[in-house]
Amino acid sequence: MGEKELGSNQRFAADGLITEEQCQALINMNQEGAIGGDGYDRRRSPHTKSETFDGLTISRATELVHVGVISKKDAQLFLDASDYGRLLVEKYFNLTQPLHFDYTHLVCRTAVEGSQEDRQDLSHPVHGDNCELQADGSCIRRFPSYVQREYSSIMYLNGDFEGGEFFFAHGNKSAQMYIKPKCGRIVGFNSAELHGVKAVKKGKRCALAMWYTMDLNFKELARIEAKKMIDKVPEDVHRNLKTKSEESTKETKIQSKEKSDNEVNQKEGEALTEKGQNLTEDNISPKEVTAIHEKGQNINEEQKLHEEL
Ligand SMILES: O=C(O)CCC(=O)C(=O)O
Numbered sequence: 428m429g430e431k432e433l434g435s436n437q438r439f440a441a442d443g444l445i446t447e448e449q450c451q452a453l454i455n456m457n458q459e460g461a462i463g464g465d466g467y468d469r470r471r472s473p474h475t476k477s478e479t480f481d482g483l484t485i486s487r488a489t490e491l492v493h494v495g496v497i498s499k500k501d502a503q504l505f506l507d508a509s510d511y512g513r514l515l516v517e518k519y520f521n522l523t524q525p526l527h528f529d530y531t532h533l534v535c536r537t538a539v540e541g542s543q544e545d546r547q548d549l550s551h552p553v554h555g556d557n558c559e560l561q562a563d564g565s566c567i568r569r570f571p572s573y574v575q576r577e578y579s580s581i582m583y584l585n586g587d588f589e590g591g592e593f594f595f596a597h598g599n600k601s602a603q604m605y606i607k608p609k610c611g612r613i614v615g616f617n618s619a620e621l622h623g624v625k626a627v628k629k630g631k632r633c634a635l636a637m638w639y640t641m642d643l644n645f646k647e648l649a650r651i652e653a654k655k656m657i658d659k660v661p662e663d664v665h666r667n668l669k670t671k672s673e674e675s676t677k678e679t680k681i682q683s684k685e686k687s688d689n690e691v692n693q694k695e696g697e698a699l700t701e702k703g704q705n706l707t708e709d710n711i712s713p714k715e716v717t718a719i720h721e722k723g724q725n726i727n728e729e730q731k732l733h734e735e736l
């Protein structure tokens with residue numbers, strides 16, 4: 428789904444980036460290690476009092492591998508899944524310069540029970556990720572916004588909640604089109620594109636949010652640390668596995684990076700055949716997804732060319 432359906436060549440959406448199992452592993456990781464209000468001065472409800480917000484960064488995930496709360500495999504999945512997002516964004520926008528992560532955040536927004544009556548606010552107000560939205564609808568790229576960010580993408584991990592649609596917005600903050608989250612769906616866009624999130628009215632909405640820069644000065648150093656640590660720390664440090672059967676379930680989550688790479692390609696292929704995926708009002712057109720799939724096919728080659736770490 429690209430320019431035609433989303434109203435701008437600076438936006439796209441695609442499906443099948445990661446599997447249900449991988450979505451679940453990432454959601455569990457958030458459950459085990461996220462911090463309330465992470466990224467927002469630990470304010471538990473930074474955008475609306477009717478939801479709580481829990482975030483997990485790469486650096487916290489790394490710490491949690493050290494202390495045995497998160498397994499190396501899951502930490503690797505955090506890195507890999509986000510890398511798929513980065514590579515797809517590079518491919519879709521035909522970028523000639525590589526993107527580097529500026530920040531990666533595994534976040535869940537949870538509706539506060541008993542606080543949803545007559546709710547008019549948003550889960551995330553309309554904004555641009557690298558600019559300050561003005562009253563006249565323009566968005567000015569200046570401090571204190573994250574001016575280094577060029578592109579953003581959000582990979583959704585579930586759809587079993589009420590509300591929580593992502594939307595692209597006009598300068599007057601009205602919604603232009605909605606995208607309904609579901610496991611493996613990604614939305615990518617130029618960071619200046621205005622967007623927001625509708626109220627999450629019931630349940631928990633989880634996503635892997637990624638912001639990319641072309642400026643090496645802003646490269647997310649935590650990823651380098653994470654990769655080093657994954658190579659060093661023995662697997663048995665992970666003490667949080669309560670039973671053997673839980674352990675074997677975890678084992679099947681992601682066997683190896685190679686396997687998950689294959690799964691991504693395979694899943695992208697599946698997206699081609701899953702016609703008419705429901706994106707609230709819109710559907711991803713199979714033709715557009717084909718285009719994304721073709722663009723995505725060289726992901727592994729591309730990864731070798733300019734490996735992020
Ligand atoms: O979760 C989403 O769909 C979007 C979140 C977002 O726009 C942001 O965190 O900047």
Ligand SMILES: [Fe+2]
Binds near residue numbers: 554555556579622
């Ligand atoms: Fe945003």
